[in-house]
Amino acid sequence: MSVIYNRVALIGLGLIASSMFWAMKRRGLAGEVTGFARSAETRETARRIGLCDRVFDTAREAVEGADLVVLCVPVGVMGDVVAEIASALKPGATLTDVGSVKRDVIENVTPHLPENVHFIPGHPIAGTEHSGPESGFAELFDNRWLLLVPVEGSDPDAIARLRHLWEEIGSNVEEMEAEHHDLVLAVTSHAPHLIAYTMVGVADDLRRVTDSEVIKYSAAGFRDFTRIAASDPTMWRDVFLTNKDATLEILGRFTEELFALQRAIRTGDGEHLHDYFTRTRAIRRSIIEAGQDTDAPDFGRGKRSK
Ligand SMILES: NC(=O)C1=CN([C@@H]2O[C@H](COP(=O)(O)OP(=O)(O)OC[C@H]3O[C@@H](n4cnc5c(N)ncnc54)[C@H](O)[C@@H]3O)[C@@H](O)[C@H]2O)C=CC1
Numbered sequence: 368m369s370v371i372y373n374r375v376a377l378i379g380l381g382l383i384a385s386s387m388f389w390a391m392k393r394r395g396l397a398g399e400v401t402g403f404a405r406s407a408e409t410r411e412t413a414r415r416i417g418l419c420d421r422v423f424d425t426a427r428e429a430v431e432g433a434d435l436v437v438l439c440v441p442v443g444v445m446g447d448v449v450a451e452i453a454s455a456l457k458p459g460a461t462l463t464d465v466g467s468v469k470r471d472v473i474e475n476v477t478p479h480l481p482e483n484v485h486f487i488p489g490h491p492i493a494g495t496e497h498s499g500p501e502s503g504f505a506e507l508f509d510n511r512w513l514l515l516v517p518v519e520g521s522d523p524d525a526i527a528r529l530r531h532l533w534e535e536i537g538s539n540v541e542e543m544e545a546e547h548h549d550l551v552l553a554v555t556s557h558a559p560h561l562i563a564y565t566m567v568g569v570a571d572d573l574r575r576v577t578d579s580e581v582i583k584y585s586a587a588g589f590r591d592f593t594r595i596a597a598s599d600p601t602m603w604r605d606v607f608l609t610n611k612d613a614t615l616e617i618l619g620r621f622t623e624e625l626f627a628l629q630r631a632i633r634t635g636d637g638e639h640l641h642d643y644f645t646r647t648r649a650i651r652r653s654i655i656e657a658g659q660d661t662d663a664p665d666f667g668r669g670k671r672s673k
């Protein structure tokens with residue numbers, strides 16, 4: 368138990384804020400945690416379940432005197448929230464965020480920043496399809512990546528302290544440049560979410576034709592898509608609108624490959640299909656063999672043919 372920040376303020380009390388709260392409480396990492404949520408209903412729920420030591424009705428009150436302020440709202444409103452709280456921030460405080468997109472957040476937050484506040488953007492690569500104040504749990508960030516995206520001139524001591532907090536929360540921390548972050552996440556998270564949304568939409572259209580068979584006989588692959596496609600609509604709308612360039616770049620490449628596979632199916636080019644699937648299978652295996660997939664079930668490891 369060691370306090371890293373005397374007072375932490377969480378703005379936006381959903382999945383990520385509530386998980387951070389329970390993770391910090393678990394190890395006594397914050398002296399006091401204050402919170403603000405936009406809707407009265409969320410504030411009421413937070414008070415009822417003991418989420419935050421004190422919940423305020425305005426964001427400005429919540430951040431007053433805070434050594435660390437964490438923005439846990441959808442990426443599209445980060446700039447507006449900072450405009451509102453900027454003059455209430457404590458001199459020398461650290462301001463961070465947990466948004467899934469970094470370049471747009473930096474562009475929208477920076478113009479409102481007071482001189483004496485350290486802004487250090489962040490992104491936990493951990494989440495679920497659930498949202499809201501009751502969806503969080505202390506273990507969410509255990510052994511997950513936390514990417515810090517320091518802006519030019521960030522104070523090294525402030526970065527080290529925030530890194531220490533996330534490590535004590537349970538994450539593995541790495542630093543990354545904003546542009547690179549947005550491209551990597553477009554490949555690993557944003558485009559896959561859009562594909563899942565699309566696939567479930569297609570199946571839903573089909574369901575009207577086949578009278579619920581799609582859902583009734585859905586195999587594991589499709590069930591995984593439905594889990595991802597149940598993610599929060601506001602959050603994901605904002606992700607796509609703010610990481611537009613990188614997402615469109617990846618979707619362009621995806622479409623090209625999809626057309627090539629479509630053509631191979633139409634022309635009966637089994638060699639193309641077999642070569643493609645052999646390549647993708649090797650990627651999955653190399654990830655597991657490098658020990659990088661902590662979620663992977665042990666699919667007969669050791670029994671696998673070479
Ligand atoms: N859900 C996930 O799996 C992950 C989400 N993130 C990022 O974390 C951030 C928060 O996401 P979640 O906690 O999942 O969302 P959530 O939907 O569970 O919570 C967001 C909260 O922000 C509030 N909010 C919305 N607009 C607001 C405004 N203008 N002012 C004040 N509060 C406002 C909402 O009412 C809600 O309480 C997002 O930026 C998201 O991109 C990052 C990693 C994973």
Ligand SMILES: O=C(O)C(=O)Cc1ccc(O)cc1
Pocket residue numbers: 466467491492493494495496556595
């Ligand atoms: O639930 C899932 O499959 C996720 O992909 C979670 C997630 C969602 C958004 C992020 O920015 C980071 C992680």
